[in-house]
Amino acid sequence: MARKRRPIALALVIATAVALAAPTVATARTININAQTKLHLVKNGKNGNQLRERGTATGTLPGPVVALFTVSLTSITGTVTLLPEKGSITLTISGRPTGSRRGKTTASGTMTIVAGTGRYSGARGSASFNGTLDRSTWATTVHATGSLTY
Numbered sequence: 001m002a003r004k005r006r007p008i009a010l011a012l013v014i015a016t017a018v019a020l021a022a023p024t025v026a027t028a029r030t031i032n033i034n035a036q037t038k039l040h041l042v043k044n045g046k047n048g049n050q051l052r053e054r055g056t057a058t059g060t061l062p063g064p065v066v067a068l069f070t071v072s073l074t075s076i077t078g079t080v081t082l083l084p085e086k087g088s089i090t091l092t093i094s095g096r097p098t099g100s101r102r103g104k105t106t107a108s109g110t111m112t113i114v115a116g117t118g119r120y121s122g123a124r125g126s127a128s129f130n131g132t133l134d135r136s137t138w139a140t141t142v143h144a145t146g147s148l149t150y
Contacts, residue, residue: 028122028149028150029149029150030125030147030148030149031060031147031148032060032145032146032147033059033060033061033125033127033144033145033146033147033148034059034060034144034145035057035058035059035060035061035082035143035144035145036057036058036059036141036142036143036144037055037056037057037058037065037140037141037142037144038055038056038139038140038141039053039054039055039065039067039139039140039141039142040053040054040055040137040138040139040140041053041137041138041139042054044138049070049071049072050068050069050070050071051067051068051069051070051071051138051140052066052067052068053066053067053068053069053138053140054066054067055067055140057082057084061082061084061089061148062084063082063083063084063085064082064083065080065081065082065083066080066081066083067079067080067081067140069093069140071133073097074096074097075094075095075096076093076094076095076096076097076107076109077092077093077094077095078092078093079091079092079093080092080093080111084120085119086118086119086120087116087117087118087119087120087121088116088117088118088120089113089115089116089120089123089148090113090114090115090116091111091112091113091114091127092111092112092114093109093110093111093112093129094109094110094112095107095108095109095110095129096108096109098130103134103135103136104132104133104134104135105132105133105135106130106131106132106133107130107131107132107133108128108129108130108131109128109129110126110127110128110129111126111127111128111129111144111146112125112126113125113126113127113148116150119150120148120150121150122150123148123149123150124148124149124150125146125147125148125149126146126147127144127145127146127147128144128145128146129142129143129144130142130143131143
C-alpha cells in the first residue's frame with residue numbers, strides 16, 4: 001500500500017514545485033489622467049530655445065516634475081518626468097504654440113508615455129495637453145488629460 005502512495009506524493013511535490021516556480025503575470029492597470037503642473041525655469045540653454053524646468057504636479061499623479069523643452073516659433077518638443085510616490089513616469093511631448101498675448105504664449109499638443117520605474121514599470125499611454133508659458137519669467141502651467149497603463 002505504501003508503494004502506491006509514493007508516486008502520487010511525488011507527483012504532488014513536483015506539481016507544487018512547478019506551480020511555485022512559474023512566473024506570475026501581473027494584471028495591467030489603466031487609469032485616466034487628469035493632471036496640472038506648475039513649472040519654473042531652472043536653466044535656459046545657450047541659444048535660448050532650451051528650457052530646463054522643475055515644479056509640481058497635482059491631480060491624478062501628484063509629485064515633483066522635471067522637464068526639458070525645446071521651443072521655437074512653430075513647435076514645442078521635450079521630455080517630462082513625473083515623480084509620483086513609488087516610481088517615475090517619463091513621457092515625450094510634441095506640440096505647437098497656439099497664441100500669444102500680453103507676454104504669455106499658449107500651446108497645445110500630445111504626450112506619449114515612454115517609460116516607467118517602480119510601481120509604474122512598463123508604463124505606456126498618451127495624453128493631450130494645453131498650457132501657458134509666461135515669457136517674462138518662463139514659468140509654465142500645463143493641464144493634461146489621457147490614460148496610463150502600467
